[in-house]
Amino acid sequence: MVVIDKIDAIRAQVNEWKKKGLSVGLVPTMGYLHHGHKSLIKRAAEENDKVVVSIFVNPLQFGPKEDLATYPRDLERDKEICALAGADLIFHPSTYVMYHKDFSTVVNISGLTDNLCGKSRPTHFTGVCTVVNKLFNIVTPDRAYFGQKDAQQLFIIKRMVKDLNINVEIVGCPIIREENGLAKSSRNTYLSEKERQAAVILNKALKKGKDLIEKGIRNVDDLLSIIKETIECEPLAKIDYINIVDIESLQNVEVIDRSVLVGIAVYINKTRLIDNFVYEV
CATH class of the missing domain: 3.30.1300.10 (Pantoate-beta-alanine ligase, C-terminal domain)
Incomplete structure (x- = not known):
């Protein structure tokens, strides 16, 4: 499984694919992949010629008392899952690559972020929208895949794409559950x-x-x-x-x-x- 950690390198690879007329699907994740992520990657592989999985634990979407430092990470395991599910490469940037030291631009969406998770995590969706917007600009996918477990996130990203005229199709995918009904997370x-x-x-x-x-x-x-x-x-x-x-x-x-x-x-x-x-x- 190819892993790219630089923006110029991922752009060069995607441009090469697009020159050949190939479609590109993107599955944005924070890693530590499970069957829910695997279902998104498989769907992307079915509907696109090439699939990029981004793995980036985004600090902007964590609050000051949340689990950024302890969030589970296992790139080697993630690489195996991506390969089995049909991904072509992983984009795995560092925090510095995604946010340079004087980074000062964020994406805010009003209304849709005031309720549900946004009420108890007031900065969360600003972080989500900022990083997803950046990923869309870097990878320029034809389609991007998100799970319905994070339903508010899915609806907010759809609105962001509509409001900002971003040329990507957002595909929502069903919740994947464990045998006892617990949503995969x-x-x-x-x-x-x-x-x-x-x-x-x-x-x-x-x-x-x-x-x-x-x-x-x-x-x-x-x-x-x-x-x-x-x-x-x-x-x-x-x-x-x-x-x-x-x-x-x-x-x-x-x-x-x-x-x-x-x-x-x-x-x-x-x-x-x-x-x-x-x-x-």
């Missing part, structure tokens, strides 16, 4: 066996909420109350947020009379996990 590695069992409560609570919606319950307060009660049955769980929001504005709704995103963030001891589902009207 690099942060799952933080969980002990007992915590991993406890974390199943996220999916159980969302399933209960979805079942109630499908049975005709439309009052959001009632749904939130039931989801909250379900999660609170797990002693190791502490709720960060439970929100039901409009799929376009990502603002709270009172009644489900339109397509919505039902999103939750829950701490299992010290590990913050997110999950969601979309209900379309």
Whole structure:
């Protein structure tokens, strides 16, 4: 597996492909890849002639008390996964390559970042949008692939691309889950066996909420109350947020009379996990 860590080198390789008329797919990641990432890479390989996987633990999207220093990293393992999934190369820049010492430009998106994860992580999506914009400028992909587990991120990136007229197709891909229903995440590695069992409560609570919606319950307060009660049955769980929001504005709704995103963030001891589902009207 070819690993490139310089911007000029990745641009030269992509330009060479494009001169041959080849399409390029990009899968942006922070590494420590799992089956969810693997599904994105496979999808990209099916739909493009060449696939670039970026591996960069982006400091701009971590808050001051978050897990930047301890975020799991294993490039050798990631290289094996990329090769098996059909990637052609890995772009693995250093922080200095991505952000020179007097870097001073960021990308802010208003409205869509105020709720859900953006409420408790106020600088997070500025970091996400800045690094993704940079990756699009560096790699110039035809398509870029993101998982629905990070649904707010997916919708925000789609809006950024639309608002800034970026010439890339954003492809959202389904959540990949473990056998017990827990959404795949690099942060799952933080969980002990007992915590991993406890974390199943996220999916159980969302399933209960979805079942109630499908049975005709439309009052959001009632749904939130039931989801909250379900999660609170797990002693190791502490709720960060439970929100039901409009799929376009990502603002709270009172009644489900339109397509919505039902999103939750829950701490299992010290590990913050997110999950969601979309209900379309």
